[in-house]
Amino acid sequence: MTTQNPRAVVFAYHSVGVRCIKTLLARGVQIDLVVSHEDNPTETIWFESVADLCREHGISRITPENPASPELFEQIKALAPDFIFSFYYRHMLPTNILALAKRGAYNLHGSLLPKYRGRVPVNWAVLHGETETGATLHEMAAKPDAGGIIAQTAVPILPDDTAFEVFGKLTVAAEQILWFALPSLIDGSAKLLANDLSKGSYFGGRKAEDGRINWSLPAQQVYNLHRAVAPPYPGAFTEVDGNIYVIGKARLLASTTSNNTANLPQGLSVVDNAIFGGCGDGRALHIIELLMNGKVVTASSLQQQLAAQ
Structure with missing residues (x-):
């Protein structure tokens, strides 16, 4: 399989989105489109801006309300990406969009899957008194955080760490995972590890x-x-x-x-x-x-x- 000029569509938001887009670019991945969110005026924006990064690099960025829209499907289909990546994007991606990635669709999740599948995994891990969590690069599937695992990195949760502090560690872990996993994804040699959902947990959002x-x-x-x-x-x-x-x-x-x-x-x-x-x-x-x-x-x-x- 060719290792030159892989092309990607990236769904991204937050600091993880920023660091991972930078990592893709550093590894020579051509990003044809970034799908993101508009900042919520009622939310405290303490994280890095995907919008600013896209402007800096001249990357096309859109913010559709519904990632399952036929218009978005057609736009991505026309781009014919090798890869689709999701980095802290807040919506599930429909399977028809995932199928458009010729060489795979992958997500970075902020836990050691299969534990803490679902929403706000860092906050749930701290709430439950965990002493470690991590980041997982995995294949996307119909169910949330359910696909095969490419790589994981653990980080400690110290006794006085806040979720904000742990999130900072996971941002670094996400960048490291992607940096080391990309060569095998690009040359086709990446191996999937089982993601046994029966040994994990799922949590919803928090208000x-x-x-x-x-x-x-x-x-x-x-x-x-x-x-x-x-x-x-x-x-x-x-x-x-x-x-x-x-x-x-x-x-x-x-x-x-x-x-x-x-x-x-x-x-x-x-x-x-x-x-x-x-x-x-x-x-x-x-x-x-x-x-x-x-x-x-x-x-x-x-x-x-x-x-x-």
Whole structure:
């Protein structure tokens, strides 16, 4: 099989999309079209821009609302790509589009498949207290994240890592996987590993409301929720007298703490001019940064609010 000038259509968004497009270009892949998303004005845009990258490199970019549209199918069919890649694109691609890739259609997913198939895998992994996750390059199929695996790279999730920090590690892992896998994809020698769905898990998307804190849960679970949705995600939040407080930064206190923070009441408290969140198992979070309407809440102002209840 020829190894010269492979041509691709790329579905891409987010920092992973940017880094992987750069990797394709560095490996000599000709990108005829990028299919992406328009930025959502209600979403905090903390990641790199695929749109900016396409403008920089003169790559044609479109943002159809529905990737299953007949118009998009015909446009890709006319391009007759060797490969189709999906890098953090937010929609499933229909099988008729996948079939247009003469040499395969591949996706980079932010987990160690078959674990955490589906939406927002990084956030789910942190929420469940995993100590590692990773990125997987795999063949696309009718089911989400179900095709054969080309390569995987694991990254650690440290005890205090937020989902944002883990995502940064996965962006690097995605670039590494693609860089090392592309030569075998291009020359046709790549081997597929089994993706046994019976040994994995599937999760759907998350809403901002899912960040509401249940203080009766053990402190580790509350801390995992905070880490999973900490800014720039919407954040773990609690409500006091109609006021919404979001945890910006926090640390889980050791199980053995000084008397002044042991067995605090469930919910927010102020002790010695510091903010804590008491949990159902008697342990607490030290809340380093508490936010209301995007502004930092001081311990003294919170204490006044709590006293007024």
